[in-house]
Amino acid sequence: MLALDGVSRYRGERLLLRNIHLGLSPGRLTLLQGPNGAGKTTLWMIMGGLLMPDKGHVLWQGKRIRRQDWSLVYRHVGLAGTEPFLHQDLTGQQNLVFWARACGLSGGREADRWLQQVGLQREGDLPVRRYSLGQKKRLGLARAFLSEPTVLLLDEPFSSLDRDGQRLLLALLHQHRARGGSALVVQHEAPPDLAADEIYRLEGGILHREGRP
Ligand SMILES: Nc1ncnc2c1ncn2[C@@H]1O[C@H](COP(=O)(O)OP(=O)(O)O)[C@@H](O)[C@H]1O
Numbered sequence: 001m002l003a004l005d006g007v008s009r010y011r012g013e014r015l016l017l018r019n020i021h022l023g024l025s026p027g028r029l030t031l032l033q034g035p036n037g038a039g040k041t042t043l044w045m046i047m048g049g050l051l052m053p054d055k056g057h058v059l060w061q062g063k064r065i066r067r068q069d070w071s072l073v074y075r076h077v078g079l080a081g082t083e084p085f086l087h088q089d090l091t092g093q094q095n096l097v098f099w100a101r102a103c104g105l106s107g108g109r110e111a112d113r114w115l116q117q118v119g120l121q122r123e124g125d126l127p128v129r130r131y132s133l134g135q136k137k138r139l140g141l142a143r144a145f146l147s148e149p150t151v152l153l154l155d156e157p158f159s160s161l162d163r164d165g166q167r168l169l170l171a172l173l174h175q176h177r178a179r180g181g182s183a184l185v186v187q188h189e190a191p192p193d194l195a196a197d198e199i200y201r202l203e204g205g206i207l208h209r210e211g212r213p
């Protein structure tokens with residue numbers, strides 16, 4: 001599916017990512033850990049086409065993604081960053097209708113289904129600026145999952161969720177994996193129930209595979 005092929009990237013003077021190879025496979029959850037400032041979000045941005053690498057390439061189904069190809073790749077990719085991509089003046093419902101339609105889905109029906117899924121049915125008609133941090137996070141996750149993408153790229157998705165929210169996200173991720181989807185979960189401290197298939201740690205620009213002798 002999506003892969004990084006020899007990706008390097010500088011931030012200022014610092015070489016944050018050194019020749020990184022990382023592939024996401026169908027039916028597998030990949031967890032990426034590492035200290036603050038290690039470059040996890042930078043890696044997430046490059047994999048999601050939001051930042052260009054200085055060296056190396058992002059691959060889709062084994063082929064290099066050229067700049068003009070990203071719009072095709074986005075049909076299969078769900079992104080959620082630490083800041084959810086939401087419009088603060090629109091209600092939760094309106095945000096989801098907008099994204100559902102942008103994905104070619106029936107806006108109203110999908111929006112209501114997802115508000116229910118993430119436990120925001122009572123807040124659906126409130127403008128997003130009045131949501132708590134955790135409620136924004138839930139809405140942002142609904143937005144990322146609603147098109148049932150093949151690949152999910154989630155930066156710190158568990159942060160600011162309460163225990164119920166975390167359980168909900170775990171269930172969504174496990175359903176996604178059972179359907180044959182792949183996911184990159186960037187999270188400093190992920191709940192053990194995530195049961196990731198692969199665990200990596202990014203430190204000093206190098207990606208280390210963990211959990212295998
Ligand atoms: N636009 C930028 N210009 C210069 N340095 C940046 C920029 N964005 C991030 N950085 C730096 O790159 C490093 C890695 O950031 P980031 O990828 O967000 O790390 P992480 O997500 O692992 O905490 C940090 O030291 C950060 O300050």
Ligand SMILES: [Mg+2]
Binds near residue numbers: 155
């Ligand atoms: Mg980060």
